[in-house]
Amino acid sequence: MKLMSETAESTQAANSNLPELTVSELSQAVKRSVETNFDRVRVRGELGRVMIAKSGHLYVDLKDANATISTVMFRLEAQKLNFKPEEGLEVVAEGKLSTFPGRSQYQLICDRMAPAGAGALLAQLEKLKARLQAEGLFARERKKPIPYLPQTIGVVTSPTGAVIRDILHRLRERFPRRVIIWPVLVQGPEAAGQVARAIKGFNALQGRDRPDVLIVARGGGSIEDLWAFNEEAVVRAAAESQIPLISAVGHETDTTLIDYASDLRAPTPTAAAERAVPVRSELIERVTSADGRLKNGLVRGLERRRTELRAAAGKLPRLETLFQIPQQRFDRAAERLNAALVANTRAAQSKLDRVAARLRPEALVQDIARRHDHLVRTTARLQPAIKRTLEGHRKHLDGATRMLESLSHKSVLARGFVMVHRDDGTLVRAAKDLNAGDVIDLTFADDHKKAVIDPPADGAAKPKGKSTKPGGDQGQLF
Structure with a gap:
């Protein structure tokens, strides 16, 4: 313890x-x-x-x-x-x-x-490839044809490398074309984003600046160097491009995913330039050769048709032979025509004689007398009805006339009334409508008289230009 x-x-x-x-x-x-x-x-x-x-x-x-x-x-x-x-x-x-x-x-x-190593990168690459292929991004029916002779070529690559020099040199040798370069990084973390934006940028251009074909190019390198062209963003941009796209990434043995999504894969950047344009001298030679063959073909065709025409013309009958039978038919028809005219005239004369024999004066007189008797009988039968109708209309007219006379102003004038009109013909209905000096027209039962309205008796102002003296041009109303 x-x-x-x-x-x-x-x-x-x-x-x-x-x-x-x-x-x-x-x-x-x-x-x-x-x-x-x-x-x-x-x-x-x-x-x-x-x-x-x-x-x-x-x-x-x-x-x-x-x-x-x-x-x-x-x-x-x-x-x-x-x-x-x-x-x-x-x-x-x-x-x-x-x-x-x-x-x-x-x-x-x-x-x-x-x-860790190329094996891991390849495994990752195969996995991405299988997924994009399942989406149909590599399908053959999505591929667009490369134009035979583009006017403008867009190139997505580094502006300082040997790739762009090789492409431009090859284009000058084969067929010089207008080239627009979109500078990008082709290696490193930012390369994929720049390449994808360049492809989309070219597709967004309009007018003369829009390329007819695109080339995405880079020189050779390891799988790590080329990895930017295996990125999903670059592959999708290539597949969605409306402009035909040629991929030329790495050497002939190098393969990236953009090669599957592009419309055409070129083994090298130089080969991409060759696929983009034909050889100008060869094209001129082909056009010249085709022009010569066309001219020779036209000459041979014309000569062959001339020979065929001559052979066909030799088989035709002579003009005199063609008209012999129609001429004979015409002569026979002319002979029959005279006899037919005589026979037709005689038949018409015979028909006329038969009709004239039926047109006797006695028959016409009898027909006229028969029609006259019918008219007389019809008139005698309708005369009483006509008289009754006329009498009814006459009585109706007399009644209307008497009513009109009773309502007429003339009967009123006959009882001693007078109808007053102004000098312009308008009817005067009340005394207040008249002013001193107005010229009026008096309508009596038997005649018309003119009169002038006198001024008031209290010596009010007289109308200008109007004479009111008893010996003036107009007499007094009363």
């Missing part, structure tokens, strides 16, 4: 020499130690859990058969990835090791990530 008590006392005394740390202080110390000893590391492993947060940060588990490391890649670095992180893909991640005190775990803060 004494021994155990001494041991416990010695242990407590030893522990009392350690400094006391808070949890946060211990976590920060571990964090500094880890970041100092593992400042920069490269880790190869398989992607486990893959999650892209709303903030754009990428969270993955990097694992092998025995261990797992939580890995985070922040938004700016994650946007630069030229492949799509998927579970099961083997990658090489580069960054620094750190800790996350909130969960007491360590993690890899990654700023670079790439598929």
Whole structure:
């Protein structure tokens, strides 16, 4: 018991020499130690859990058969990835090791990530190819024909490389055409976006600046160098292009996904220029040869038809022979015509004689007398009815006349009344309608008289231009 008590006392005394740390202080110390000893590391492993947060940060588990490391890649670095992180893909991640005190775990803060070797890239490429092919982006019926002789050619490539020089040189040799270059990066994280935007930009052009055919070109390189032309954005832009597109990426043995989506694949950029235009000298030679064959064909055709015409003309009968039979028919018809005219005249004369024999004066007189008797009988039968009708109309007319006379103004005038009109013919209906000096027309039962209205007896002003004296041109009304 004494021994155990001494041991416990010695242990407590030893522990009392350690400094006391808070949890946060211990976590920060571990964090500094880890970041100092593992400042920069490269880790190869398989992607486990893959999650892209709303903030754009990428969270993955990097694992092998025995261990797992939580890995985070922040938004700016994650946007630069030229492949799509998927579970099961083997990658090489580069960054620094750190800790996350909130969960007491360590993690890899990654700023670079790439598929582990060409095998992983090819597997990813085949997977993307199968998905796009299932959508029909590589279907043969989507392919558009390349124009035989385009007026304007659009080229999407780097403006500083040997590719554009080879294309321009080959076009000048074969058939000079107008070329519009859309400069882009052909390698690196930003290359795919620039190539896709260039294809869409050419399709958005209108008028003379719109190319008739597009060439997307790049020189040879490794699968990593050419990876931009395997990106989904570039493949979709090529498939959706309304302008026929020729892909010329890499050397003859290099194949990228844009080759499947383009309307024509050229093994090299120089071959793309050859596919875009014909050889001008060969075209001139073909046109000249065709022109010669056309002229020779026309000459031979005319000569053959001339020979055929002569042969056909030789088989035709002579003009005199053609008219012999019609002439004989005409002579016979002329002979029969005279006899027919005589016979027709005699038949008409005989018919006239028969009709004239029936037209005797006695028959006409009898017919006239018969029609006269019929008229007399009809008149005698209708005369009483006509008289009754006329008498009825006469009585009706007399009654209307008497009514008209009773309503006429003349009967009123006959009783001593007078009808007054102004000098312009309008009827005067009331005395207030007249003014001094007005000329009026008085209509009596037997005649008309003119009169002038006198001024009032109180000496009011007399109308101008009117004489009211008893010896004037007009007499007084009363």
